[in-house]
Amino acid sequence: MEAEIRNRPAFANIRVTLKQGDRLIAESGAMASMSSTVEMSTRFNGGFFSGVLRRVFGGESLFINEFTTRSSGEIVLTQPTPGDIECIELKGNTLYLQPGAFIACDPTVSLGMGWAGFASFIGGEGLFRLKVSGQGRVWFGAYGGIFAREIEGEYVVDSGHLIAYEPSIHLRAGMAGGIFSSFFGGEGLVTRVTGPGRIYMQSRSIEGLAAWTNAHLW
Numbered sequence: 001m002e003a004e005i006r007n008r009p010a011f012a013n014i015r016v017t018l019k020q021g022d023r024l025i026a027e028s029g030a031m032a033s034m035s036s037t038v039e040m041s042t043r044f045n046g047g048f049f050s051g052v053l054r055r056v057f058g059g060e061s062l063f064i065n066e067f068t069t070r071s072s073g074e075i076v077l078t079q080p081t082p083g084d085i086e087c088i089e090l091k092g093n094t095l096y097l098q099p100g101a102f103i104a105c106d107p108t109v110s111l112g113m114g115w116a117g118f119a120s121f122i123g124g125e126g127l128f129r130l131k132v133s134g135q136g137r138v139w140f141g142a143y144g145g146i147f148a149r150e151i152e153g154e155y156v157v158d159s160g161h162l163i164a165y166e167p168s169i170h171l172r173a174g175m176a177g178g179i180f181s182s183f184f185g186g187e188g189l190v191t192r193v194t195g196p197g198r199i200y201m202q203s204r205s206i207e208g209l210a211a212w213t214n215a216h217l218w
Contacts, residue, residue, distance in 0.1 A: 001106075003137070005085050009116030009145045012085040014077040014104065024067045025111075026077055026104040031065065041066050050132045066107070077104050084163075087139050094133040094167050097140050101163045106136030112151065126207035130214055137200075140164060144204030151195030160205030168197035 001022040002013050016071060018038060020041045041105075042063050067075055078159070079085065084086055085103065096114060105111070112131040132138050142163050150157065151169060193199055 001112060003087070005087060005139075009084040011082055012141065014085060014087075014139055016075045016077065018067065018069045018073050020069065020071055022058075022069065023107040024075065024105055025063050025109070026075075028063045030077045030079065030080045030103050031067075033077045034067070034068075034075040037071050037073040038067055038069045038075055057137075059145050061078060077139070079103055079139070081143040081165075081206070083143045083202065083204070084146040084153060084203075085139055085141045087137055088164075090132065090134055090153055091139050091191065092133075092135060094131060095138065096165050096169075097130040097132060097138075097168065098163045099128075099130070101140040101142065102130050102132070103139045103141050105132060105138045108134055108136040108140055109112055110134040126166065130188075140200075142200075142202030142204075143206055143209075144202045146202060148198055151193055152200055154192055154194050155199070156190050156192055157199070157209055158205070161201045161203075161205040162191055163200060163202050164191070164200035165193065166197035166199075167200055168195065170194045 001019065001024065002017045006010055006015055007013055020022065028042070032093045034040075040052060042065050044063060078098075090109060102111075110133050112133070114131040116130050140163065146163070156174075162171075170193070172194065173189055
């Protein structure tokens with residue numbers, strides 16, 4: 001199975017070429033187009049109860065789709081928001097994804113739900129996160145561009161910009177500065193991440209877009 005990320009960074013999409021016997025797991029609603037030779041089957045995201053938990057607490061779809069073909073074909077996957085897409089190959093390691101970031105993965109990748117903690121919730125990142133582990137490729141997307149950073153000590157990320165991180169990263173909610181600066185400076189609460197480990201961030205946030213839109217509607 002071959003895959004390429006096209007039209008990045010603003011309007012990235014994934015073009016996957018399937019051969020006989022290939023399988024691809026994708027988020028519900030991610031398919032933009034596919035060959036007539038490609039077959040799609042839908043199932044619960046990790047079983048009924050796990051699927052419900054991911055839907056209610058993780059912001060993921062209740063169902064996932066599996067694409068196969070008896071000959072050959074292609075499928076194009078995309079995401080709801082304009083932005084970049086990143087592909088990470090897991091080699092027995094684990095990566096945590098924030099709600100809504102997951103797009104697709106190889107069938108050898110295990111999808112689970114992990115507890116993110118109250119610090120993540122206070123920082124606007126949610127109580128739970130999607131846990132991807134095992135062997136194979138994982139594709140995740142963002143609103144805006146994606147950039148990575150290796151964290152050794154502590155690093156401050158504005159709420160809504162953290163999209164993925166390694167298990168060795170710890171999250172803590174806090175203020176950008178003092179009480180006056182944090183709230184009147186427009187930053188409010190932030191997420192303080194502590195390494196060592198790698199984090200992935202998006203250059204834009206849906207919350208920022210919503211706030212800007214609301215301010216210009218009145």
